[in-house]
Amino acid sequence: xxxFLKISVxxxxxxxxxxxxxxxxxxxxxxxxxxxxxxxxxxxxxxxNVEVTMxxxxxxxxxxxSLKAGKLGSYDVxxxxxxxxxxxxxxxxxxxxxxxxxxxxxxxxxxxxxxSFDKGRHSSIPYQWGTTSFSVNRDAYKGDINTTDILxxxxxxxxxxxxxxxxxxxxxxxxSLHLGIPQCxxxxxxxxxxxxxxxEAKPHWASFGSDxxxxxLVSGDAAVGMIWSGFSAKAxxxxxxxxxxxxxQGYVVWxxxxxxxxxxxxxxxxxxxxxxxxxxxxxxxxxNYAQYTAGVTGTEPFLSDDVKNSPESNPPASPVGSFxxxxxxxxxxxxxxxxxxxxx
Amino acid sequence: MxxxxxxxxxxxxxxxxxxxxxxxxxxxxxxxxFLVLPVGMMLIYSFLTKEFRGGIxxxxxxxxxxxxxxxxxxxxxxxxxxxxxxxxxxxxxIWQAGVATFFCLLIGFPTAWFIATRTGNSRSIWLFxxxxxxxxxxLIRTISMKFLIRDTGPLNEFLISTGxxxxxxxxxxxxxxxxxxxxxxxxxxxxxxxxxxxxxxNFALSEAAADLYxxxxxxxxxxxxxxxxxxxIAGCILVFVPSLGAFLAPDLLGGAKTFMIGSLIExxxxxNAGNWPFGAAVSMILLSMVLIVLTYYARQQSKSGxx
Amino acid sequence: xxxxxxIRRFPGFLPVTYLCLFLLYAPLIIVMIYSFNDxxxxxxxxxxxxxxxVDVFWGxxxxxFKTAAMNSLLIAVAAAITSTSIATMAATAxxxxxxxxxxxIGFALINLPLMVPExxxxxxxxxxxxxxxxxxxxxxxxxxxxxxxxxxxxxPIAARMxxxxxxYEQAALDLYxxxxxxxxxILLPLMTPGIISGFLLAFIISLDxxxxxxxxxxxxxxxxxxxxxxxxxxxIKPNIMAISTLLLLVSVVFVxxxxxxxxxGQNKK
Numbered sequence: 037x038x039x040f041l042k043i044s045v046x047x048x049x050x051x052x053x054x055x056x057x058x059x060x061x062x063x064x065x066x067x068x069x070x071x072x073x074x075x076x077x078x079x080x081x082x083x084x085n086v087e088v089t090m091x092x093x094x095x096x097x098x099x100x101x102s103l104k105a106g107k108l109g110s111y112d113v114x115x116x117x118x119x120x121x122x123x124x125x126x127x128x129x130x131x132x133x134x135x136x137x138x139x140x141x142x143x144x145x146x147x148x149x150x151x152s153f154d155k156g157r158h159s160s161i162p163y164q165w166g167t168t169s170f171s172v173n174r175d176a177y178k179g180d181i182n183t184t185d186i187l188x189x190x191x192x193x194x195x196x197x198x199x200x201x202x203x204x205x206x207x208x209x210x211x212s213l214h215l216g217i218p219q220c221x222x223x224x225x226x227x228x229x230x231x232x233x234x235x236e237a238k239p240h241w242a243s244f245g246s247d248x249x250x251x252x253l254v255s256g257d258a259a260v261g262m263i264w265s266g267f268s269a270k271a272x273x274x275x276x277x278x279x280x281x282x283x284x285q286g287y288v289v290w291x292x293x294x295x296x297x298x299x300x301x302x303x304x305x306x307x308x309x310x311x312x313x314x315x316x317x318x319x320x321x322x323x324n325y326a327q328y329t330a331g332v333t334g335t336e337p338f339l340s341d342d343v344k345n346s347p348e349s350n351p352p353a354s355p356v357g358s359f360x361x362x363x364x365x366x367x368x369x370x371x372x373x374x375x376x377x378x379x380x
Numbered sequence: 381m382x383x384x385x386x387x388x389x390x391x392x393x394x395x396x397x398x399x400x401x402x403x404x405x406x407x408x409x410x411x412x413x414f415l416v417l418p419v420g421m422m423l424i425y426s427f428l429t430k431e432f433r434g435g436i437x438x439x440x441x442x443x444x445x446x447x448x449x450x451x452x453x454x455x456x457x458x459x460x461x462x463x464x465x466x467x468x469x470x471x472x473x474i475w476q477a478g479v480a481t482f483f484c485l486l487i488g489f490p491t492a493w494f495i496a497t498r499t500g501n502s503r504s505i506w507l508f509x510x511x512x513x514x515x516x517x518x519l520i521r522t523i524s525m526k527f528l529i530r531d532t533g534p535l536n537e538f539l540i541s542t543g544x545x546x547x548x549x550x551x552x553x554x555x556x557x558x559x560x561x562x563x564x565x566x567x568x569x570x571x572x573x574x575x576x577x578x579x580x581x582n583f584a585l586s587e588a589a590a591d592l593y594x595x596x597x598x599x600x601x602x603x604x605x606x607x608x609x610x611x612x613i614a615g616c617i618l619v620f621v622p623s624l625g626a627f628l629a630p631d632l633l634g635g636a637k638t639f640m641i642g643s644l645i646e647x648x649x650x651x652n653a654g655n656w657p658f659g660a661a662v663s664m665i666l667l668s669m670v671l672i673v674l675t676y677y678a679r680q681q682s683k684s685g686x687x
Numbered sequence: 688x689x690x691x692x693x694i695r696r697f698p699g700f701l702p703v704t705y706l707c708l709f710l711l712y713a714p715l716i717i718v719m720i721y722s723f724n725d726x727x728x729x730x731x732x733x734x735x736x737x738x739x740x741v742d743v744f745w746g747x748x749x750x751x752f753k754t755a756a757m758n759s760l761l762i763a764v765a766a767a768i769t770s771t772s773i774a775t776m777a778a779t780a781x782x783x784x785x786x787x788x789x790x791x792i793g794f795a796l797i798n799l800p801l802m803v804p805e806x807x808x809x810x811x812x813x814x815x816x817x818x819x820x821x822x823x824x825x826x827x828x829x830x831x832x833x834x835x836x837x838x839x840x841x842x843p844i845a846a847r848m849x850x851x852x853x854x855y856e857q858a859a860l861d862l863y864x865x866x867x868x869x870x871x872x873i874l875l876p877l878m879t880p881g882i883i884s885g886f887l888l889a890f891i892i893s894l895d896x897x898x899x900x901x902x903x904x905x906x907x908x909x910x911x912x913x914x915x916x917x918x919x920x921x922x923i924k925p926n927i928m929a930i931s932t933l934l935l936l937v938s939v940v941f942v943x944x945x946x947x948x949x950x951x952g953q954n955k956k
Contacts, residue, residue, distance in 0.1 A: 515937075516718060
């Protein structure tokens with residue numbers, strides 16, 4: 037026992053020492069875990085002779101909280117979702133760059149340049165995008181699934197077999213689309229209707245869960261699952277007989293973006309990295325790994341067939357999806373009350 | 381009864397009298413510096429104005445406590461009424477944690493007893509057997525538990541195939557599943573402290589009781605329980621208090637349809653709400669409740685020790 | 688001896704113990720089975736395969752998980768040793784040092800880490816560390832873990848100490864033993880079961896921590912829980928099941944070794 041302790045303590049001491057090793061060029065990335073292939077990081081490190089360190093977070097909000105609590109200034113780039121880019125910009129957490137500083141800026145698909153959360157792309161580049169709606173088990177229900185009624189006013193056979201994402205933003209956005217009201221509306225009547233809608237729908241839902249959104253569909257615990265497109269594709273490949281819906285009322289589009297953080301210790305390397313990720317081959321590598329969609333032109337030849345032909349990744353031309361809006365403070369307060377009411 | 385075991389001489393002249401502060405110093409340093417100070421800061425935060433989307437503004441405000449105790453309707457401009465939402469959430473968490481603690485005690489006490497009555501080396505093997513499952517991450521263990529108890533899971537299939545039941549028992553996403561999740565998260569925290577005190581139990585006392593024709597139950601109630609009480613109380617604290625703030629296991633098994641205290645606070649810091657002062661206030665209310673109960677218990681105990 | 692055994696045994700305690708073990712291990716059997724799953728799923732069986740073990744040892748991501756597992760184990764061992772020592776000293780102070788200033792709030796202080804919700808500790812600690820200019824890294828994780836492990840070590844240790852009569856140490860003192868010797872030679876050996884229990888609880892609570900670690904860890908440092916919880920973009924894959932099974936194997940090997948070493952020590956005596 038004693039020897040074991042001695043060995044572990046000295047091993048711990050060694051880890052502490054080896055991690056303090058210095059290198060010339062550095063890049064510090066704050067990223068989701070398992071959202072970028074290790075090969076790609078290695079490739080960048082080798083090409084530009086930069087030592088890349090990566091720290092990870094598990095949700096947009098916890099990233100924001102960490103940065104606010106004092107981590108801002110220790111990372112160069114991060115990967116927030118669309119609405120979070122807007123929030124971080126309004127909090128003054130982002131640095132800006134000129135498009136001319138990125139030689140591959142022209143590779144960004146035109147529709148993703150002038151986005152609502154970063155007009156003209158002065159702080160961010162597209163990373164991956166996808167959609168959020170729901171998937172239905174085709175053994176359990178044969179009817180039309182392209183309507184948000186499946187979640188909010190489900191047919192008899194699906195009641196009590198629905199899992200929804202434990203995410204206020206996406207759930208209330210879909211609910212707003214269902215009612216045909218604008219997101220983050222300040223109209224009291226509409227907000228009351230929104231409140232009433234989720235209250236009435238809740239008895240039909242079996243559970244709220246994000247971590248297990250995929251697994252409840254695969255195991256058959258849920259017949260309907262609100263889910264992200266990439267997760268649905270994975271659930272299908274794992275053997276679930278499910279179909280991903282693009283409801284006629286609309287669905288949620290989300291986009292993760294790489295942003296340049298304020299007080300980045302290695303701004304130059306950060307821009308090199310962003311430029312690197314805008315190369316079609318590298319963007320495609322991320323897509324093949326994460327199974328979402330890149331916002332870069334020319335990735336087609338590098339994509340695997342699975343990803344290229346996935347029904348989840350190819351939304352119809354109409355209806356179009358919409359981003360989750362970042363509400364004003366007053367409306368957000370009502371949203372929070374609705375959410376608390378829902379889960380009280 | 382416990383008094384009979386501790387000789388009165390001991391409390392008059394303690395072995396390490398005068399060393400109290402020295403021995404407490406490391407705890408004071410570590411906990412004082414890395415917990416009391418930060419949490420003190422949180423106490424201040426609970427009286428400050430919230431910054432939109434997380435963070436605080438240095439302006440005094442009672443808004444967080446107001447939100448906890450008063451209901452002002454969906455839009456915040458109705459006349460104030462008593463807010464039951466959060467009280468209900470507290471009550472629910474206390475109830476679930478209490479039931480889980482009860483089950484832990486029910487299973488944990490006999491197990492601890494059994495282990496304590498093994499001989500020398502095999503005891504440590506048993507102790508490790510109880511803790512080895514906890515080398516596997518809680519999330520993974522909980523997901524596997526979910527797999528086991530689902531409607532079409534192995535448990536139900538087994539029960540149906542043996543003919544005990546004809547329809548699957550629906551466990552998942554119920555209150556019972558929440559309690560099961562808490563029970564499963566904290567079981568060893570009941571077993572080990574009880575083991576540590578039962579191991580010390582002097583079986584000559586049971587013998588004496590048996591000689592006096594006491595039944596097993598009487599012996600258990602009158603002699604054994606008072607002796608091992610410190611272990612039972614330690615175990616109950618270690619299961620109940622963390623259960624109050626837990627959210628992972630109850631959410632995964634219980635379906636997260638309702639807030640527990642833990643998930644309510646989590647939402648304030650990591651969710652959309654981003655209301656740090658309110659999260660801090662809820663924590664402070666929880667903290668003071670537990671603190672009052674524990675201090676009361678500690679005082680009772682030191683009183684009975686002095687007698 | 689036979690008579691003693693009879694008193695020790697309560698009808699029903701043995702079955703309850705087996706029930707307890709069954710409840711603890713049943714989910715682990717699922718973990719082990721699914722670590723051999725050929726599919727990407729953790730709930731659908733796709734045939735027998737060793738691919739996830741290959742992935743754990745030779746996959747591109749394997750290095751990350753290996754370091755994460757190593758970090759977790761080392762931090763847990765270091766945090767458990769430190770907090771158990773601190774807790775033993777504190778228990779001696781609270782139960783064996785008579786009255787002293789600050790004793791009355793000592794109990795509350797030691798149990799404070801238990802009472803503060805984890806997320807609050809996490810955010811507060813991170814703000815605090817950055818306020819005093821402490822760079823997040825191994826040290827911040829270790830300090831945080833030591834803090835929240837203390838009550839888990841303290842409670843079993845104190846429960847044990849309460850059930851040991853002080854007469855033994857008093858007798859030693861009467862025979863002119865120093866107080867250090869009374870502690871080292873009398874109290875500590877009697878305390879062993881309590882200390883082992885406290886150490887084990889501190890160890891597993893440190894090994895499992897996600898929320899606090901997630902906030903106070905520095906760039907490039909993962910522990911196993913942060914790696915597992917962070918996998919939200921990919922979903923949980925059976926490679927986690929394989930890692931868990933390997934960890935179980937490590938723990939079983941460790942326990943068997945310490946058992947054998949313990950028996951050898953006894954034989955020598």
